[in-house]
Amino acid sequence: MAELVKRNKVTSRGLLGNYRYLCKKTMMLRAMESARARKKHQQNIITSNMKRKRMDNSSEPLDTNRLVKKTKSSDTGQESENTFNSENKSADVSKPGLCVSEPKASDHHSLAAALRDSWEVDSGFCSEASPPASGRSSPCLSVCPTTVVALDCEMVGTGPGGRCSELARCSILDYHGNILYDKYVRPCEPVTDYRTRWSGIQRHDLHDATPFAQAREEILSILKGKVVIGHAIYNDFRVLDVLLPGHMVRDTSLTRFLSRLAGFPRKCCLSLKTLASKLLNRRIQVGGRGHCSVEDAQAALDLYKLVEGEWEQEWQNKLRTADAPHKQSLADSNHYMQDEFWPDDVMADGQ
Numbered sequence: 001m002a003e004l005v006k007r008n009k010v011t012s013r014g015l016l017g018n019y020r021y022l023c024k025k026t027m028m029l030r031a032m033e034s035a036r037a038r039k040k041h042q043q044n045i046i047t048s049n050m051k052r053k054r055m056d057n058s059s060e061p062l063d064t065n066r067l068v069k070k071t072k073s074s075d076t077g078q079e080s081e082n083t084f085n086s087e088n089k090s091a092d093v094s095k096p097g098l099c100v101s102e103p104k105a106s107d108h109h110s111l112a113a114a115l116r117d118s119w120e121v122d123s124g125f126c127s128e129a130s131p132p133a134s135g136r137s138s139p140c141l142s143v144c145p146t147t148v149v150a151l152d153c154e155m156v157g158t159g160p161g162g163r164c165s166e167l168a169r170c171s172i173l174d175y176h177g178n179i180l181y182d183k184y185v186r187p188c189e190p191v192t193d194y195r196t197r198w199s200g201i202q203r204h205d206l207h208d209a210t211p212f213a214q215a216r217e218e219i220l221s222i223l224k225g226k227v228v229i230g231h232a233i234y235n236d237f238r239v240l241d242v243l244l245p246g247h248m249v250r251d252t253s254l255t256r257f258l259s260r261l262a263g264f265p266r267k268c269c270l271s272l273k274t275l276a277s278k279l280l281n282r283r284i285q286v287g288g289r290g291h292c293s294v295e296d297a298q299a300a301l302d303l304y305k306l307v308e309g310e311w312e313q314e315w316q317n318k319l320r321t322a323d324a325p326h327k328q329s330l331a332d333s334n335h336y337m338q339d340e341f342w343p344d345d346v347m348a349d350g351q
Helices: 002-074 080-093 107-121 212-223 233-240 256-262 272-279 293-306 308-323 330-337 344-350
Strands: 148-158 164-174 179-186 191-193 227-230 249-251
Touching (some): 148 233, 148 293, 164 233, 164 293, 179 212, 212 233, 233 249, 256 272, 293 308
Antiparallel strands (some): 148 164, 148 191, 164 179
16 A cells, blocks of 8 residues: 555656646747747848848949939030049049949839939929929838829719719829829719719710729729829728728828828818818819819829828838737747647656
């Protein structure tokens, strides 16, 4: 009997020792995984910083060469002293010990450097048709101009009392204000209220209009892969029956940057007419002819350009935070305490 009790004590001690060993092993695994995640995150930050420095260094000689070329082309008719200085510069460049050649950077870096120069020197705005009050566009190139479009739609009423909104006109502009798409669209249901006072749509505008199904396909093909700018653009998406991810939409009615710039409270939802008058010194949506979707899209585009740098930086920070590795919780390693991870000898003793 005493021998049996002694054997049970030895077995229980073995189980307790194995349990302690497994707990320590689990804690070590959690610590190793957390350290590995932190190390990987730090390496990603260091790599991104090195790439950014490399890009800045590669763009500096390009800016110098472009400025030298501009100076040479503009000073051909100046005094001989300037010509002598430019010849000295070219002679220094041609020395065998100094190899100054056009850096083989990507086209995006070249475009970035050229646009930064033109933004500092030239005060002209990209969309010449309707320049904003600031007189120049944003130098931020975090979003490529070819991937940005401005959208505005005009709706008419269908159904009883014209309460149902359907698409009647759609206009899309590129980053520079050029019209990519501007068509009248025939609604699927009979129109009961043209809402001319606001939409600017009249009966004769829809006689030879594009059917909705065809227009929707054309519009979606243009919006594919683009960052879409608009004012209260969720209404336009509703009549188009489309849903875009949040990071691909810039709604000028919701951003706090424009409200702050206009001197209004942060959560104040301002109309496009008010923002255009306050920030662009432009009068839109005036008269009894209703709204013009091209004019409204142009106003939304110019408002976006006023705060483009801050807005895009905010989205970059949000996306970077979303991609950062999360801190591992205690619950993530609880599965190590399940029976399948216990040694066979411990399981045999327990049975």
